[in-house]
Amino acid sequence: MALKSVRMAIGIITLDNPKKLNALSHALVSSLIHALNQFAERDVRVVILRAQPGVKVWSAGHDVGELPEGRRDPLGWDDPLRNLVRSIESHPTPVIAMIEGTVWGGAVELVLACDIIIAVPESTFAVTPARLGVPYNVSGMMTFMSAASLRIVKELAFTAAPVDAVRAERVGMINHVVAVDALEAFTLAMAATIADNAPLSIRVMKEQLRVLAGAKPVSPRGFEKVQGLRRVVYDSYDYAEGIRAFKEKRRPAFLGR
Amino acid sequence: MALKSVRMAIGIITLDNPKKLNALSHALVSSLIHALNQFAERDVRVVILRAQPGVKVWSAGHDVGELPEGRRDPLGWDDPLRNLVRSIESHPTPVIAMIEGTVWGGAVELVLACDIIIAVPESTFAVTPARLGVPYNVSGMMTFMSAASLRIVKELAFTAAPVDAVRAERVGMINHVVAVDALEAFTLAMAATIADNAPLSIRVMKEQLRVLAGAKPVSPRGFEKVQGLRRVVYDSYDYAEGIRAFKEKRRPAFLGR
Amino acid sequence: MALKSVRMAIGIITLDNPKKLNALSHALVSSLIHALNQFAERDVRVVILRAQPGVKVWSAGHDVGELPEGRRDPLGWDDPLRNLVRSIESHPTPVIAMIEGTVWGGAVELVLACDIIIAVPESTFAVTPARLGVPYNVSGMMTFMSAASLRIVKELAFTAAPVDAVRAERVGMINHVVAVDALEAFTLAMAATIADNAPLSIRVMKEQLRVLAGAKPVSPRGFEKVQGLRRVVYDSYDYAEGIRAFKEKRRPAFLGR
Amino acid sequence: MALKSVRMAIGIITLDNPKKLNALSHALVSSLIHALNQFAERDVRVVILRAQPGVKVWSAGHDVGELPEGRRDPLGWDDPLRNLVRSIESHPTPVIAMIEGTVWGGAVELVLACDIIIAVPESTFAVTPARLGVPYNVSGMMTFMSAASLRIVKELAFTAAPVDAVRAERVGMINHVVAVDALEAFTLAMAATIADNAPLSIRVMKEQLRVLAGAKPVSPRGFEKVQGLRRVVYDSYDYAEGIRAFKEKRRPAFLGR
Amino acid sequence: MALKSVRMAIGIITLDNPKKLNALSHALVSSLIHALNQFAERDVRVVILRAQPGVKVWSAGHDVGELPEGRRDPLGWDDPLRNLVRSIESHPTPVIAMIEGTVWGGAVELVLACDIIIAVPESTFAVTPARLGVPYNVSGMMTFMSAASLRIVKELAFTAAPVDAVRAERVGMINHVVAVDALEAFTLAMAATIADNAPLSIRVMKEQLRVLAGAKPVSPRGFEKVQGLRRVVYDSYDYAEGIRAFKEKRRPAFLGR
Amino acid sequence: MALKSVRMAIGIITLDNPKKLNALSHALVSSLIHALNQFAERDVRVVILRAQPGVKVWSAGHDVGELPEGRRDPLGWDDPLRNLVRSIESHPTPVIAMIEGTVWGGAVELVLACDIIIAVPESTFAVTPARLGVPYNVSGMMTFMSAASLRIVKELAFTAAPVDAVRAERVGMINHVVAVDALEAFTLAMAATIADNAPLSIRVMKEQLRVLAGAKPVSPRGFEKVQGLRRVVYDSYDYAEGIRAFKEKRRPAFLGR
C-alpha cells in the first residue's frame, strides 16, 4: 500500500492506496511503519513521505470504518495513527512531508508530526474531529500545539474548516510553499543538503527537540479529568451520530449530548 | 454595563460602558462573568465578545482607580481581570473576540485570553504595565506567552508601544484582519460554522489545550523568588509614581527604585 | 575586544575583533560578560549589542580552535557561550541585538538569547552544528525553541543553511528588518522608549518570561539518555572529522559513526 | 447510610451500613460527600470519619457488584471512590480516620486519603486489586505513594496481604495505634486540640500540602501509555475472572492474559 | 550572637542568645549566614549547628516582634528564616544539627533544613503556625515534606503539639537519639567520618539531592491560588489576634475569619 | 556468572562469582539482564535475586577496575549498573531481593532498585561513592530517594558508613528482617503469594509506581549545572586518588580539589 525507494541516502515512501484516498487504515499504517524501520537499519539519512504525483487527496485521515461505534475510546495508545506518529518522532533521521492535494483529519496530524513540510499552494489541511464528534486525545493535541500557535490551532479545531498552504506557511505550520512542477526538485535538494550533514549530530538534535517539545507535564488529576471528559464524548449520542452520518455521507445533526 | 443576546446558538456579549472607556472595573467584569455563566447553562455553542460598533476604545484595561496605592499586590488571585480570564479559559464553548478600536493594558490580556480574535486593520493593542510601573503577575504573562512568540511579547511588554492589527496578525497574535464593514458578517459566519460542529468534541479539545498551555510548571522556589521581586516593585517609589501620574494625566518620571 | 559606551541610560556593547570575525573565544566572551556586569551596576536601562558598522560577519560563532578534539563534551556548563547566554538571560534590563552582516553557529544562539532583535535585510543566520558534527546541548536547543517554531528550528538545524533576515522576521525569529542606513536610529529610538519606562516593572516581566520559558522540565532518565547520545557523538569519527575539516578549510566527509 | 453529628466544632461521620460491610457503593459515598459538604458550610473545624463501635469490618471497599464486567474502565474519573477521595482532599478542615476493624481494597485508599489516622492494634489493611484483577488508576496509586514508602506500597499491592495496625504505624502509614477502649477519647482529644487552633492557617497548610503532594507531573505520552496498559487489563480474561470469582466467592484462577 | 570555631576541618556554630531564647531575629540569622559563608571559603568539610550545652530552649523560632501586624505577607522571599534555609541548603558541605532542648515554630524548619539531625531524648519539636494563625509559605511546607511523611507533617502542623525526639526518630524526622552526655562525642565522631571522605563527591550528592527534593513543580495557577488563600489569612482577624495574643502571653481566641 | 532456575512461576537468579565478590562487572551484569529477559518471555510471575547461601559479601558493587581513571564520566547512560537498574525497573513482574551478607556501593543501588527486599539481621549496606571520590549520577540518587527518607540517604551518602538490616528496616529501606535459617522459606512464601495474584494487574501497578516515582522533573539548566559539577569531580585530583587508593588497598587522602 506504500511504495519505498532509496536514492543517494534519501529514502522515499509513497502512499499508494488512491481508491481508499490513502486513509490511515491499520494496513496502510503498518506498511508505513515497516518502511521506516527498514530505512532505520540502512544508511538512509533523510526520509521523504509523499503521495503519488497528481493526487486530489493526499490522505483522507482515519479510516472511519475502523473506529468503534461508541462506549470505547476510539483513539487509545494503540490507534494506528498514534503508532505512526511515535514512529516518525523517534525515527533517527529527519522526515520531510511533501504535500500535493488535500489533507484531512488524522492525516493532518501525520503531516504535522513530520519534521519539515513542503506543500504546493493548492493543498489544504482540515482538522475535522469536531465535524465527526470525536474526542481527540492529548498527545494528538500536542502535535498540533507543536505545529502552530495556540490561536491558530483553536481556529482549525473549532471550525474544522480547511486552511490552504499559503496561510499555513504564513502561520508557521509548514516550511515552504512551492509550485507543483518544482515541488519534487525542491524537496530533493533540501533532502540532499541534509544528507550531506553529520547524521549523528542531527539525530541528537532531533531527539533533544522531541524531548523538549514533549516537556508539557500534566498532573495525574488533570489528565484523569480530561480522560473523564473524553469518555463523556465517546459515550454520547453525538459521537455515534457523527460516525453514522459520515458513513451515510450526510451532514450530522449534533445535539450537544 | 454589558449587553447580552443569543441568536441561533450564538451568544453575543457587548461591552457597553463607553464613558469609562469600557475599563475593566469590578462592576463591568462581574457583568461579563454573569453573562458567560448564563450562556453556559443554555444551549449556546459559541460566544462573541465585542464592543459597540464605532467605538474609538474597545477597552482601556484595568480601572486604575481601583488599584491599591502601594504595599499591596495590585494583581492578586481575586483581581477582576484574573477572574474574567479564568472564566473565559474554562468556558465550555469557544469565545471569539471581535475587535474594533484600541485595546489597552489588561484589556489586551482579556482579548488574548479569548480563543479566536478577529480585528479591523485600524485597531491597536498596547501592553502597558511598564508605562504604569505595575508588576504584572505570572499567569498574566502566561496569557501573553500563549498568544505570541517570546520575542514579540518582550517587545510589546518592554516598549509598551501599541501594535496594530496588521502586524498582530502577521506575528500570530490574532486570527484575521477584516475591514470594518465586513467585521460583523465575517465573525458571525465563523461562529455559525463552529455552532454546527459537535459541541462536546469542541469542549474537550478546548480543555485539553487549556491544560497543555498551562503545563509550565515552576518550582516553588522560583515562584517565591518572582513574588519577592514583584513585592519590591509594588513597594517602590516608581509604582506609586506611575499610579499618581496616570491619575494626574501626566508623564511619570521613573527612578528605578 | 568589545567596546562599551553609555548614552542617556542606553548601554552599547560593540564586538570589535574583526580579524577573528568576532568568534566567541573565551577572551571575547569574558569581555562581553564584563561589560554587562558593569552596566548592571550603573543606571543603564537597556543594552544594545552590535558589531562595527559595515562588517561582513557579525560573528562567526564558536572559536573552533578552542573545542576539544574528541572524547570530551565540547559544550558543557562552562563553555563560554553558555556563560554568555546565561548572563544575557539574567541581565536585569532588556538586551537588543542590532545585526548587520552574517551570523554563524553559536553566534546565532547568542543573538537569539537577546530579548529583541533588529536586523538589516542582507543579514543571514546559519545554525551549523550539523555541518561541524557537534552535539548541541539541551539548553542551547531551548534557546532555539524559544526563538522560532519547532518546524523552523528543525529546518535550520538539519540543513545548516543560512536564512535571511526577511524570512527570519516572517517566521518570528526577529522583531524588525530595517534598511542599513536606518538601523542605528531605529534601534536607538526603541531603546529610548524602553529607557523611559519603569525599570523595575520591566525587570520583573523579563524574569517571569525567563522562568516560564525555562519551564520545560525533563525527567532525569530522559536527560541522561540525551547525554548518553551526545557522548556517542563526541566520541565519534564524524565529530573529529568535522573539527579537522573545518580547520583544514575543506568539506567534511561524514560516515554516520 | 452514614450518620452525622457535630459537637464542639468537631463533626463526626459514622459509616452505618453493616449489612453491606460498609462497602463504598454509590449510595454510601453520596451520603458521605453530602455530610462533608454540610460540615464545610458550618463552623466545623475538624472531621472524624469512623464506623460503628465493635464492627468487624470497617469497610469492605468497592461494591464489586457495581463494577463493569469488562471492556470499560472500572475506575474512571466519576467512580464513587474517586469523588470521595477528592472531597476529602479538598475539604477545608482536617479529616481524621478512626479505625476499628478490617479495611479492604478501595477503603484502604479512603482511609489513606484522610489527613490523620488512628487505629486499634487489631485493625488490618489489605490492598486487594491484584487479587481481583483490577487495573488501579494513577491518582489512586498516588494516594498510596503519599501514605507509605514506595517499598511498602509495592509489598502491599503485589501481595494483597493484610498488614496490621502495628506494622502500619511503624512504616508511617498511620499516626497512632491506641487500645480499643481508649480509641474514642484519644481521637476526640486530638480533634479538640486541632479545633482550638487557627482554622484559616490550617486550611492553607492542608491546601499547600495537597498541591505539593500532587506535584508529580507526568508526560501525556507516559500517561497515555499507562492508560493503554490499563485497557489491556480490563479487556483481559483475568479481569472478568476476578470479578466472577469474587461474586461466586471462590478463588480466581488467573492466566496472565 | 552566634559563636564560631573550626577544629580538624569541622566548623561549629553555636547559637548564643539565650535571653531571647535564640529566636531567629534578623540579627541572629545574619550572624549565622555570615558564619556559614566564612566556612565555605575555608577548608571546612562539615558544619555542626548547636546551642550552648544545657539550654532549655534550643531556639524559640521566629522573633514574633518582627512579624508585620497584618495586610502584609509575613513570610516572603526575604524573611530571615527563608534566607537561612537557602544558605544551609546551598552550603557546599553537610550541616549537622545537634539538638538539646526544645525547638519551636520556624526553628523546627531550620533544624529540618539541616542535612543530618542528632538529638537528646528530652528534646521536642513543635510546629506552631496554627497556634499563631500564620500562613506558612510553600517552600517552608516543602522543608517539612522532605523531613517526614505527609501524614506526620499533617499531625504536627494541624495540632501544633510538640513531638519528642524518640518519636521523631521513629518517624524518620531525625537520624539519631543520643543521651545528653554522649551527644557531643557522637556528633563529632560522625563529623570526623564525613570530613575524611571526598568533599567534591559529597558536594555533588548534596546538590543532586537538593535539586531532586525541590523537583515539585507547581502550575502558576495553582501557586497563585495558594498565594490568594495566604492573603486571606494575613488579612484576617485571626492573624492579628494570634500575634496580639502571643505578645500578651495569653491564649488566642480564633474565629475562623 | 549468574545461575537461573524457575519453580512454580517463581524465577530465581543467583549471583555466582564469589571470587570477585559478585562485583557488578560488565560480564555479571550482562548475565543478569539476560536472565531477566528470559524470565520476561516465559510465564514467570515473580523473580528472586539472591547470592549463594552463606556468602560474606552479597556484592561488592562496581568493578572499580572497569571505571575510567579520570576526565570521563564514570557513570554514564551505558554504565552496566544503570542498564541493570533500568532492566529491573521495567521488568514486568516484581523482583524480590533476598539478602545475606554485606552489600557495597553500587550494589546497594541494585538492591534498592528491586521492588521488595528481605534481609538477614547480619547483612549491612554501605553507600560508598564519597569514600571513592566518585560523582554519583542523578538517576542513581533517585533510586536512593525512592528507597529511604532524604535524611537517611544523606547520612548514608555523606558518611559512607554501613547500616545494618535492623536499622534499614526501621527507616523503611527494606521490607523484612528474617533470621538466616528462615530467609529462603519466608521469601519463597511471599513470592508464591504474589504468583497467585493477577499478573496484569500487578504489572500495571508496578509501571504506574515507576512512572510516578520518576516524576521528579528537573529543568535543563538545573541538570546541566549538575553535570558541570560532576565533571569537576571526575576531572579532580581526588577522583584519581580515590580510584588509585582503592586499587592499592590503602586509605585515600582527599584534598578537596
Ligand code: NI
Ligand atoms: Ni484590577
Ligand code: NI
Ligand atoms: Ni565553546
Ligand code: NI
Ligand atoms: Ni467503583
